[in-house]
Amino acid sequence: MFYSGFAHKYRHNHSRRAYFYPENHKLELIWTVVPAIVLTVLIVTGLKQWNDILMTEKKGMNMQVYGYQFAFIARYSGEDNTLGKSNFRLINDENALGLNLDDKATKDDIITTGNEMRLPVGTSINFTFNARDVLHGAYMPHFRAQMNMVPGMNTHFNFTPTITTAEMRKKLNKPDFDYVLLCNKICGNAHYTMKMKIVVETPEEFAAWLKTQKKASEIPTANAAEVKVADAASTNVQPTANLKLRQIIL
Amino acid sequence: MMWSVFIETGPASGGWTIYPPLSALPQAMPGSGMGMTLWLVSMVLFIVSALLGGINYIATVINLRTKGMSMMRLPLTIWAFLITAILGVLSFPVLFAAALLLVFDRSFGTSFYLSDIFIGGEALHNSGGSPILFQHLFWFLGHPEVYIVLLPALGLASEVIATQSRKPIFGYKAMVVSMLVIAFLSFIVWGHHMFMTGMNPFLGAVFTFTTLLIAIPSAVKVFNYIATLWKANIQLTPAMCFAIGLVSFFISGGLTGIILGDSALDINIHDTYFVVAHFHIVMGASAIFGMFAGVYHWFPRMFGRMMNKTLGYIHFWITVIAVYGVFFPMHFLGLAGVPRRYYSNSAYESFMDMQNINELVTVMSMIGGVAQLIFAFNFFYSMFYGKKSEQNPWGSNTIEWTAPVEHLHGNWPGEIPTVHRWAYDYSKPGAEHDFIPQTTPYSQTKGSNLPGEE
Numbered sequence: 001m002f003y004s005g006f007a008h009k010y011r012h013n014h015s016r017r018a019y020f021y022p023e024n025h026k027l028e029l030i031w032t033v034v035p036a037i038v039l040t041v042l043i044v045t046g047l048k049q050w051n052d053i054l055m056t057e058k059k060g061m062n063m064q065v066y067g068y069q070f071a072f073i074a075r076y077s078g079e080d081n082t083l084g085k086s087n088f089r090l091i092n093d094e095n096a097l098g099l100n101l102d103d104k105a106t107k108d109d110i111i112t113t114g115n116e117m118r119l120p121v122g123t124s125i126n127f128t129f130n131a132r133d134v135l136h137g138a139y140m141p142h143f144r145a146q147m148n149m150v151p152g153m154n155t156h157f158n159f160t161p162t163i164t165t166a167e168m169r170k171k172l173n174k175p176d177f178d179y180v181l182l183c184n185k186i187c188g189n190a191h192y193t194m195k196m197k198i199v200v201e202t203p204e205e206f207a208a209w210l211k212t213q214k215k216a217s218e219i220p221t222a223n224a225a226e227v228k229v230a231d232a233a234s235t236n237v238q239p240t241a242n243l244k245l246r247q248i249i250l
Numbered sequence: 251m252m253w254s255v256f257i258e259t260g261p262a263s264g265g266w267t268i269y270p271p272l273s274a275l276p277q278a279m280p281g282s283g284m285g286m287t288l289w290l291v292s293m294v295l296f297i298v299s300a301l302l303g304g305i306n307y308i309a310t311v312i313n314l315r316t317k318g319m320s321m322m323r324l325p326l327t328i329w330a331f332l333i334t335a336i337l338g339v340l341s342f343p344v345l346f347a348a349a350l351l352l353v354f355d356r357s358f359g360t361s362f363y364l365s366d367i368f369i370g371g372e373a374l375h376n377s378g379g380s381p382i383l384f385q386h387l388f389w390f391l392g393h394p395e396v397y398i399v400l401l402p403a404l405g406l407a408s409e410v411i412a413t414q415s416r417k418p419i420f421g422y423k424a425m426v427v428s429m430l431v432i433a434f435l436s437f438i439v440w441g442h443h444m445f446m447t448g449m450n451p452f453l454g455a456v457f458t459f460t461t462l463l464i465a466i467p468s469a470v471k472v473f474n475y476i477a478t479l480w481k482a483n484i485q486l487t488p489a490m491c492f493a494i495g496l497v498s499f500f501i502s503g504g505l506t507g508i509i510l511g512d513s514a515l516d517i518n519i520h521d522t523y524f525v526v527a528h529f530h531i532v533m534g535a536s537a538i539f540g541m542f543a544g545v546y547h548w549f550p551r552m553f554g555r556m557m558n559k560t561l562g563y564i565h566f567w568i569t570v571i572a573v574y575g576v577f578f579p580m581h582f583l584g585l586a587g588v589p590r591r592y593y594s595n596s597a598y599e600s601f602m603d604m605q606n607i608n609e610l611v612t613v614m615s616m617i618g619g620v621a622q623l624i625f626a627f628n629f630f631y632s633m634f635y636g637k638k639s640e641q642n643p644w645g646s647n648t649i650e651w652t653a654p655v656e657h658l659h660g661n662w663p664g665e666i667p668t669v670h671r672w673a674y675d676y677s678k679p680g681a682e683h684d685f686i687p688q689t690t691p692y693s694q695t696k697g698s699n700l701p702g703e704e
Binding site: 027180 | 263264265269271272275278279280364365366367368369373377379380381382415416417418419420421422423424446447448451452454455458459462463465466469470473474477480481482483508512513514515517518520521522586587589591592593594595597598599600674676677678679684
């Protein structure tokens with residue numbers, strides 16, 4: 001405002017000389033200190049939020065979202081609320097996530113079959129993200145949630161959905177509204193088509209839907225030799241001390 | 251790199267950030283084959299030339315200043331070039347290392363950036379690497395690079411604004427110090443490009459802190475520009491218009507930079523059109539406007555002729571409206587969650603509402619593009635048929651305007667002029683004219699000397 005005003009007000013005039021005013025330490029000090037104070041406030045409030053969203057461990061339903069060219073798969077942790085081990089060397093047509101079925105915690109895990117992920121409303125959800133081939137980004141714009149998916153490393157995010165899809169449709173007056181999960185890290189030629197529908201529903205509806213999805217125990221077990229190789233290298237999907245250390249280094 | 255457009259698998263196509271594994275595995279996309287190799291080779295050549303050029307700038311500024319040209323008498327343009335060159339020399343080698351390790355991963359089976367990958371129906375042998383490592387190395391160059399692009403533009407604008415305001419640049423020392431502080435901070439903020447990449451959230455907090463600190467020296471620069479305009483006697487030449495436009499973009503882009511630099515807000519807008527809008531305004535348009543200001547201002551020096559003023563004004567107004575027309579609406583797209591680097595947004599029903607914004611952006615970008623033809627015409631036409639330039643058309647203080655209009659080997663016949671004062675004695679009270687060139691000794695300007703200037 002001042003800026004464009006000055007540009008106009010002090011236009012050239014031959015009869016006039018500009019005001020010789022090379023510096024004023026007091027003025028300069030003021031416009032160094034004032035932004036510094038404003039930014040301190042911004043930094044403190046911003047980091048409080050950041051701390052709450054990403055650095056505080058929260059209890060909740062553990063689940064995994066897995067990305068590959070060019071789709072997502074969601075895995076729920078089942079009754080024990082623990083995601084079983086997996087290894088990329090075990091991946092085959094039936095076992096898209098490379099689940100290690102020798103791990104007890106894997107047996108009750110549930111994998112989505114359609115291109116759809118459902119979440120129970122009002123439940124804190126601990127997402128673990130991973131990718132099979134290249135970097136992907138799990139972006140859920142309606143939930144203001146985002147985290148990249150990195151091959152060889154687990155990443156995490158937590159949020160609690162508060163409005164069901166049905167309620168949101170009514171609110172927006174758009175009967176075909178859907179929440180989406182989309183890929184937000186360029187991952188290849190069909191990057192822009194990589195998406196998954198998210199349905200938020202009541203816990204009862206969610207439980208009923210979960211029963212219709214594929215159980216990990218239905219996956220044919222890989223041959224013994226393969227499992228042995230994989231066992232040595234199987235990665236824990238749950239956050240562990242070791243993983244945290246690695247995150248700190250990187 | 252141009253050559254790679256003509257090969258069968260096409261040019262490198264994983265985005266300019268070439269994040270592995272996408273850029274490391276030809277199985278991931280065709281562009282990661284030969285195209286990526288050519289990209290890396292040309293990048294290596296580019297880094298080498300940038301380093302040699304940078305060292306040349308540094309050596310010249312430090313060793314080859316003319317008699318009397320102390321560091322605190324340097325025009326701000328030269329300070330900006332010097333600091334830019336130092337940034338380049340310190341940061342480009344890191345990109346070189348990143349590119350070299352990527353070459354190893356691609357061609358020699360190493361696992362610097364690769365681990366646990368299943369692609370093309372098979373599990374790869376790579377294990378133990380991390381794609382995040384590449385991002386750290388890349389952005390260690392990538393962030394200083396932003397200032398490598400922007401600082402020279404700010405330097406050019408400082409000179410143009412002071413000259414055309416007929417007023418000394420406000421707070422010369424503060425301008426130099428804030429550039430040095432910006433340069434220093436630019437080395438410790440690279441992580442703000444990586445808040446959402448899986449980097450430890452603790453580091454995200456650290457980088458938020460350092461990033462927002464940059465706003466302080468930037469604010470000082472902006473306030474100093476505004477103070478320079480205050481009570482000035484402004485000649486709105488096309489160069490001045492572009493310089494003012496630059497500062498306007500620097501303010502708009504700087505404010506959105508504070509939003510993006512805050513890690514908590516970045517969760518939602520990382521990799522969306524908000525980012526595209528922010529950096530195109532603050533480093534794209536700003537830098538280009540700085541260069542335009544430079545071309546319009548120094549054209550008489552380069553070719554001995556003046557550029558056409560009217561065409562310059564038309565070029566300026568269309569361009570500034572087009573730039574805001576393209577990038578201002580993009581902020582809203584980003585806030586609505588539209589991701590960048592999508593081939594088509596119409597694959598998403600939730601983004602269909604934004605169709606009209608996209609149309610506006612497209613139209614504006616075409617208008618802006620066409621306006622550049624005016625500049626191209628003006629540039630080449632004036633080079634041959636422009637009005638002959640006077641010795642010092644803008645009444646500027648810096649010594650390049652004392653060189654004869656005709657081009658000579660070595661620029662000046664005989665000795666390079668000696669400098670007796672700083673570059674910003676404009677409208678000094680008691681002086682004969684409203685400018686006193688740097689080559690004028692204090693002994694000839696008794697009437698205007700301040701205490702301490704003998």
